[in-house]
Amino acid sequence: MYKIALFILIVSLFQLTTIKKVKKNHSIGEIIKGDFNGDGKIETALLVKVKQGFGNPIEDGEPDEYEIQFSNKK
Numbered sequence: 001m002y003k004i005a006l007f008i009l010i011v012s013l014f015q016l017t018t019i020k021k022v023k024k025n026h027s028i029g030e031i032i033k034g035d036f037n038g039d040g041k042i043e044t045a046l047l048v049k050v051k052q053g054f055g056n057p058i059e060d061g062e063p064d065e066y067e068i069q070f071s072n073k074k
Contacts, residue, residue: 036070044071 032045046069055061 037072041072045069046071 030047033042034045035041036043036045047066048069049064050067051065053062053064057063
C-alpha cells in the first residue's frame with residue numbers, strides 16, 4: 001500500500017516539474033514558415049490585421065479582419 005502511494009507521489013512530482021519547464025509560445029499562428037508553393041525554398045506566411053473591429057462581434061459589433069501575407073511576392 002505504501003509503495004503504491006509513494007509511486008503515485010513520485011509520478012505526480014515528476015509531472016509537475018516537467019510541466020513548468022515547457023515554454024509557452026504566444027505567437028503560434030502569427031508567423032508560419034514552410035514550403036507553401038512547392039519550389040523547395042522556405043517562405044514565411046504572416047497573419048496581418050487589416051481592420052480593427054469594434055464592439056462585441058457576436059452581437060452587433062464588427063470583428064477584426066485579418067489576411068495572410070506571404071514572403072514571396074509573385
